[in-house]
Each structure stands twice: as structure tokens, then as C-alpha cells.
Amino acid sequence: MKALSIPDVLAEVAVLVKPHFGKGRPADYIPSLAAVPGSKFGMAVRTVDGGEHVIGDADEGFSVQSITKVFALGLALNRIGDEIWTRVGKEPSGTPFNHLSLLEAEDGVPRNPFINAGAMAVVDVLMKVTKDPAALVRDFAGFLxxxxxxxxxxxxxxELANAWQNRAIASLMRGQGTIEHDPEAVVAAYCRQCALTMSCRQLARAFLPLAAGGFSPVAQETIFPERLTRRLNALLLTCGIYDSVGNFAYRVGLPAKSGVGGGVVAVIPGKATVAVWSPELDRFGTSVVGTAALEAFSQITNCSVL
Ligand code: GLN
Known part of the structure; x- marks a missing residue:
């Protein structure tokens, strides 16, 4: 990273993102997400050597939604291992996160663990070890x-009252044998998992093992083997931003995960994590201001992995 201090960089980023407000729209598929003011903006940077810097609404909790899929996958790979890859692929989908079209054409095997279908397959796997996978994910993220x-x-x-598309996905996967549990129970657990509330500061801390070779400086514990850490980052780089992952890699150049609550968390391997929140989304379901903020951060600090 360049000589500018991280607080200086954050202050500069906060100015640079201003023109991007009003370009996207908060998620409107459920009232509690639609009600969040689009003007919210928070950002948190946590370095592997213990630095922590925040700006704006970085301590306000928001619905982290699909970002939970990273915790769920990490847990499932840790607890159950590579069996996951018999049920889910590792390729970008190129289609919106809640689509069924590829699933039907590809024998009910989701392209990756971060689209809804793949995340529900991971939930189904976690149901082998717990009755309440959402609580396991919540407690894991809390520990981190x-x-x-x-x-x-x-x-x-x-989420559950509006989960018609996700029900269709789960039913299709149950029919194809990708999931083993009752599709309704899988959808309910998935919806609960998505409803986890976290702040940017908490997300930056919780993702830190992915920047620190698997070790959590917060929990003072090795969370993932180093090889798994690299693999999780590879999945984030290629599949973490749904069907706009190529554009995101072009602009930001970091492994990252977005959620429809407007959060985006990026990993700078070996160095830091950056979490940003701003609710207005682009048509792919990723925060417009969040992407612009990460692009500016990456350019100013020259931290792209690419
Ligand atoms: N709860 C959302 C859904 O299933 C999560 C999707 C997301 O954050 N991209 O549609």
C-alpha cells in the first residue's frame, strides 16, 4: 500500500463516492430492506496486523444477506469437507443469483455455492450436523x-413469506437429489441465515481469516487451513459478485462478496479486509456506492491482486 494513511484514504473515498448516490435502488422484494435509507454509507478496514479504521455508518447493523453464504460455506468445508463439491460446482453462473434456468439444464447441480441454489445446497449439507444451520452460521460469524x-x-x-423463487429452486434440487432434506425446511433455514444483522466493522473482522492465511487475529485461532483459505478467495474472485463478477474484478481486482442488503466485503490477501455498506443496488444486486468505494480504495492503495 502507498504512503497515505488508511484514515486519509477512507476520507478520500467518502468524497469520491458522492456522485454515485441515487444511481441504484435499495432491494424492494421485502419491506424491511426497502425501508433502509439509500443515503447510508459505512466502510471499515481491518488489517492483519491489528489496525482498524472506519468511516460513516460503519457501526450500524444491516442485513448482510448473501454475505452469510461465505460463512456457511467455510463452516461446511471445515465440518463436512469436499463432499460439498459433489453437490455444487465452482464456476461463475453468468445468470442472476436467483435463477433456475441453468439448474434445470445441469441436473440440479448449482454452478457455485454463492448463487441461491448453491447456498441452499450448503444449508442442506449443514443440516446433517445441526437442526438450526442459521444459528450455527450466526454463532460462527459472531465468533469471528x-x-x-x-x-x-x-x-x-x-424473506420466508416472499421466497417463492427460492422454493422453486429447492424443490427442483430435491427432485434431482441435490438436497436431501424437506425443501421447505431448507428454504426456511436459508431465509433465516440471510437475515443475519452485522455492521461493516464486524464484517471486516469476521472476514479477516481470509486475509491472514486462515488465522483469525480476533479469535486468536486458526479457522481455515491455508489451502482452504486460498480456495475460498478463488471462489470469491470468480463467483462472489454473481453475474457482474467480471466487471467487479475489472474495476476492483479483489476477492469479494456482496449481498442485497447493500454490503460488500473484499479481501486483500496477506494484508486486510475492507467492508462497505450502502443500500442502493445495481441491477445485479450489488451496492453501487459500495463498488465505487472499493474501486477507489483499490486504486488509491494499489492493492488489487490482479
Ligand atoms: N435473501 C436473498 C435471496 O435469497 C439473498 C440474495 C442476495 O443477497 N443476493 O434472494
């Missing part, structure tokens, strides 16, 4: 950031 986390019951209930 050193704080107790909550699942928002209102978000979880309205």
Missing part, C-alpha cells in the same frame, strides 16, 4: 468478529 450477533426476525419472516 468477537461479538454476539442477531438474526432479524422481521427480515427472516418476510
Amino acid at each position: 468478529c468477537g461479538e454476539r450477533l442477531e438474526i432479524d426476525p422481521t427480515v427472516a419472516a418476510s
Whole structure:
């Protein structure tokens, strides 16, 4: 990274992103996400050597949604291992995160663990080891950031009430044998998992093992073997931003995961994690301001892995 201090970089990024507000729209498929003001903006940087810097609404909790899929996959690979890869692929989908079209053409095997189909297959695998996979994911993320986390019951209930597309995906996968449990139970667990509330600061801490070779400086424990850490980062780089992952890699050049709550977390291997939140989304479901902020951060600090 260049000589500018991280607080200086964050202050500069906050100015550079200003023209990007108003270009996207907050998720509107459930009322509690639609109600979040589009003007929110927070960013947190956590370095592997213990530095922590925040700006804006970095301590405000928001619905992290698909970002939870990274915790769920990490847990499943740790607990169950490579069996996951008999049910889910490792390729970018090129289609929106909630689509079924490829799934039907490809024998019910989702392209990757970060589209909804793949994430539900991971939930199904976690159901082998626990009755409440969402609580396991919540507690794992909480352990990684050193704080107790909550699942928002209102978000979880309205996710479930509106989960028609996800029900179709789960049913199709049950029919094809990709998932073993009752599709309705899988969808309910998935919706609860997505309703996890975290702040940028908590996300930056929780993702730190992916920047530190698998070790969590927060939990003071090795979370993932080094090889698995590299593999998780590879999946984030190629599949973490759905069907705009190529554009994101072009602009930002870092492994990252987005969620429809407007959060995006990026990993700078060996150095730091950067979490950003701003609710207005592009048509692919990723934060417009969040992407612009990470692009600016990556350019100013020259931290792209590419
Ligand atoms: N709950 C959302 C869904 O299943 C999560 C998707 C996302 O964050 N991209 O549609």
C-alpha cells in the first residue's frame, strides 16, 4: 500500500463516492430492506496486523444477506469437507443469483455455492450436523468478529413469506437429489441465515481469516487451513459478485462478496479486509456506492491482486 494513511484514504473515498448516490435502488422484494435509507454509507478496514479504521455508518447493523453464504460455506468445508463439491460446482453462473434456468439444464447441480441454489445446497449439507444451520452460521460469524450477533426476525419472516423463487429452486434440487432434506425446511433455514444483522466493522473482522492465511487475529485461532483459505478467495474472485463478477474484478481486482442488503466485503490477501455498506443496488444486486468505494480504495492503495 502507498504512503497515505488508511484514515486519509477512507476520507478520500467518502468524497469520491458522492456522485454515485441515487444511481441504484435499495432491494424492494421485502419491506424491511426497502425501508433502509439509500443515503447510508459505512466502510471499515481491518488489517492483519491489528489496525482498524472506519468511516460513516460503519457501526450500524444491516442485513448482510448473501454475505452469510461465505460463512456457511467455510463452516461446511471445515465440518463436512469436499463432499460439498459433489453437490455444487465452482464456476461463475453468468445468470442472476436467483435463477433456475441453468439448474434445470445441469441436473440440479448449482454452478457455485454463492448463487441461491448453491447456498441452499450448503444449508442442506449443514443440516446433517445441526437442526438450526442459521444459528450455527450466526454463532460462527459472531465468533469471528468477537461479538454476539442477531438474526432479524422481521427480515427472516418476510424473506420466508416472499421466497417463492427460492422454493422453486429447492424443490427442483430435491427432485434431482441435490438436497436431501424437506425443501421447505431448507428454504426456511436459508431465509433465516440471510437475515443475519452485522455492521461493516464486524464484517471486516469476521472476514479477516481470509486475509491472514486462515488465522483469525480476533479469535486468536486458526479457522481455515491455508489451502482452504486460498480456495475460498478463488471462489470469491470468480463467483462472489454473481453475474457482474467480471466487471467487479475489472474495476476492483479483489476477492469479494456482496449481498442485497447493500454490503460488500473484499479481501486483500496477506494484508486486510475492507467492508462497505450502502443500500442502493445495481441491477445485479450489488451496492453501487459500495463498488465505487472499493474501486477507489483499490486504486488509491494499489492493492488489487490482479
Ligand atoms: N435473501 C436473498 C435471496 O435469497 C439473498 C440474495 C442476495 O443477497 N443476493 O434472494
